[in-house]
Amino acid sequence: VLEVVKWAYDNNITVPGLPRKSLMGLPPRMEPEVWDSLTDNQRKGHRLTLAGVRQKNRSIVADRSVIDRDLGDAEHLSTFDRFYLPHNMDFRGRVYPVPHFNHQRADHIKALFKFADGQPLGEFGIGWLSIHLANCGDFDKMSKAPFDDRLKWVEDHEADILQAAADPVGSIFWWGEADSPFMFLAACFEYAAWVEGGRSDDFISHIPVALDGSNSGLQHYSAAMRSLEEATLLALMASEKPTDLYQIVADEVRSVVESELDDPELATIARLCLDQGITRSLVKRNVMTFAYSSEQYGFRQQLLDDTMRPLSDMMLTGQLKAHPYGMEREDGTMDGGFRVSGYLSARIYQAVTRTVRKATEGMDFFKKVAGALAHEGKPMVWTTPVGLPVMHKYAVWDVKRVQLFLFNKSVPIVEAKSYDKLDREGRGVITRLQANIRTTPTDRIDKEKARSAVAPNVIHSMDGAHLQLVVLAAADEGMGAFALIHDSFGTHAGNTHRFFQIIREQFVDMYENYCPFETTLEEARMVLSDEGQDRLPDMPTKGDMDLSVILDAEYAFA
Numbered sequence: 001v002l003e004v005v006k007w008a009y010d011n012n013i014t015v016p017g018l019p020r021k022s023l024m025g026l027p028p029r030m031e032p033e034v035w036d037s038l039t040d041n042q043r044k045g046h047r048l049t050l051a052g053v054r055q056k057n058r059s060i061v062a063d064r065s066v067i068d069r070d071l072g073d074a075e076h077l078s079t080f081d082r083f084y085l086p087h088n089m090d091f092r093g094r095v096y097p098v099p100h101f102n103h104q105r106a107d108h109i110k111a112l113f114k115f116a117d118g119q120p121l122g123e124f125g126i127g128w129l130s131i132h133l134a135n136c137g138d139f140d141k142m143s144k145a146p147f148d149d150r151l152k153w154v155e156d157h158e159a160d161i162l163q164a165a166a167d168p169v170g171s172i173f174w175w176g177e178a179d180s181p182f183m184f185l186a187a188c189f190e191y192a193a194w195v196e197g198g199r200s201d202d203f204i205s206h207i208p209v210a211l212d213g214s215n216s217g218l219q220h221y222s223a224a225m226r227s228l229e230e231a232t233l234l235a236l237m238a239s240e241k242p243t244d245l246y247q248i249v250a251d252e253v254r255s256v257v258e259s260e261l262d263d264p265e266l267a268t269i270a271r272l273c274l275d276q277g278i279t280r281s282l283v284k285r286n287v288m289t290f291a292y293s294s295e296q297y298g299f300r301q302q303l304l305d306d307t308m309r310p311l312s313d314m315m316l317t318g319q320l321k322a323h324p325y326g327m328e329r330e331d332g333t334m335d336g337g338f339r340v341s342g343y344l345s346a347r348i349y350q351a352v353t354r355t356v357r358k359a360t361e362g363m364d365f366f367k368k369v370a371g372a373l374a375h376e377g378k379p380m381v382w383t384t385p386v387g388l389p390v391m392h393k394y395a396v397w398d399v400k401r402v403q404l405f406l407f408n409k410s411v412p413i414v415e416a417k418s419y420d421k422l423d424r425e426g427r428g429v430i431t432r433l434q435a436n437i438r439t440t441p442t443d444r445i446d447k448e449k450a451r452s453a454v455a456p457n458v459i460h461s462m463d464g465a466h467l468q469l470v471v472l473a474a475a476d477e478g479m480g481a482f483a484l485i486h487d488s489f490g491t492h493a494g495n496t497h498r499f500f501q502i503i504r505e506q507f508v509d510m511y512e513n514y515c516p517f518e519t520t521l522e523e524a525r526m527v528l529s530d531e532g533q534d535r536l537p538d539m540p541t542k543g544d545m546d547l548s549v550i551l552d553a554e555y556a557f558a
Helices: 002-010 032-037 040-077 125-137 139-144 147-156 158-166 181-196 216-225 228-233 245-262 267-276 280-290 296-316 338-355 357-375 447-476 493-512 516-527 530-535 547-552
Strands: 087-089 095-097 209-212 380-383 389-392 395-408 429-445 483-485 488-491
Touching: 002 040, 002 181, 040 296, 095 447, 125 139, 125 147, 125 181, 125 209, 125 493, 139 147, 147 158, 158 181, 209 493, 216 228, 216 280, 216 357, 216 447, 216 493, 228 357, 245 267, 245 280, 245 338, 267 338, 280 296, 280 338, 296 338, 338 357, 357 380, 357 447, 357 516, 357 530, 380 447, 380 516, 389 447, 447 488, 447 493, 447 516, 488 493, 493 547
Parallel strands: none
Antiparallel strands: 087 095, 209 488, 380 389, 395 429, 483 488
16 A cells, blocks of 8 residues: 555545645746736736645645655554554543554555554454445445445455456556545455455454444434434434435435525525535535534534635646636635535534434533533533543633734835834835734633533543443453544454444443433532532433443444
8 A cells, every 4th residue: 555655646646635746837927918908806816826826835845744754654664563653642531643653644644554463354354344345435325335235335346346456556547536545445455365365264354444433423412312313313223224414414404405596695506506416425524523512613614624625726726617616706706615615504504403402402511511610710520431530621821912023025115014114224124013922821711612612522531431441341352453543443354243342332331321411510519609500501301212222233333
């Protein structure tokens, strides 16, 4: 995989997620008579294009620096029999590797890792390797298909898989379209080696096979709230095929947008959105981050970052003639999808809050508890299911305003302000800038930050605890190789069948013996005044879900 990553990068091959190596060329300089013939709006559009290319090139330079270091690290580490990734925990108990070169990075880095010690596939290993292969490819949305369909897809495409492994350069047109191209290629190599080894259960496999939560943040809320309805939406119930919350929300948004075609003020933007398609991939990140307190403004920013700006980049490189979501501003320039992002973010937020009401109720509860504590200048404290004390404290900092003077050739002397300075030779202006610098934290609590950050912090502490409980239980059964990314659990294919069960067992056991709402409320009552306790919310009303049904939910982590 390393050799293929190097080849694709060195040859500037377009693979999703892989940085460009070459800079983008600037448009040719216009002749004076051509420039003079342009309207003011056309000149503004040209300047915006130039600014966009320059900004993209600065990003490419930064990305090149990172990938050059990554490939150098990979080359160096590949000379050893094995190496280790030390990890640490953040204050919530989430586990992260310490080195920058690690398996929690983008696809082209994550795919470089394999376990130093292999494990025989055994009776079920090739099935799980095949499911992993189908998940990484995600052709025809296989990751949302029943397991039998994923196995059938691998069987039907075995010739393509073997060809990708035999000639990755010649077949990049196929595997390069996968959802996680290099992870998919790594699985193709492993599958081909199993075939070449006689399709034996004794084949020693080295790559991590991942089992991912189905929107784990909302899964945690669903289990904590005992919400049967939302558990059904989040694959926490047995079903013939995986449920897809992202598609459910996309369908709800589409329905709302279709209803606005009759509104004269919204018809144009609604038709534009429908023509481009309101898909699960469009809403996925918004829905995924909702459990971590992302709201309408955050949704808009995510749409701009994930959808609109990449399309703008494709315009700059000539892959698109026009931005598919672009709308004309009052000054005649195109907005690069800004207005559509605002329009869609509002509809997606409404659809999510209507769909997962219990999770919304749970988040509101944590915000009110944090707010009551912050009002009295107290941090919010709770202990996780693994015994880790978490302190949720965002202090107000003392801030000093510092004045800086910087030489600025682009400011004409005639435009200098009274507080600026001229340089000694009179060549330009030394412009005064003011910067606010945080110095020391105070005893005061930032009430707004305490409220906005508490819901993600509680849920992150829950998924961190779940991950640690899974590792402890698996280690007790002799497993010792893990590739973990918060709600993604990876181990050897030969151990995955049992690991698959342990993940659900520990999830059920954790919430049968622990309630984050009761814990945070009790901790708050211990430190608040009588008046402060009056500000605390009532316990959220829980449903009557029997958590043991999750043990049979085969698509909960799949």
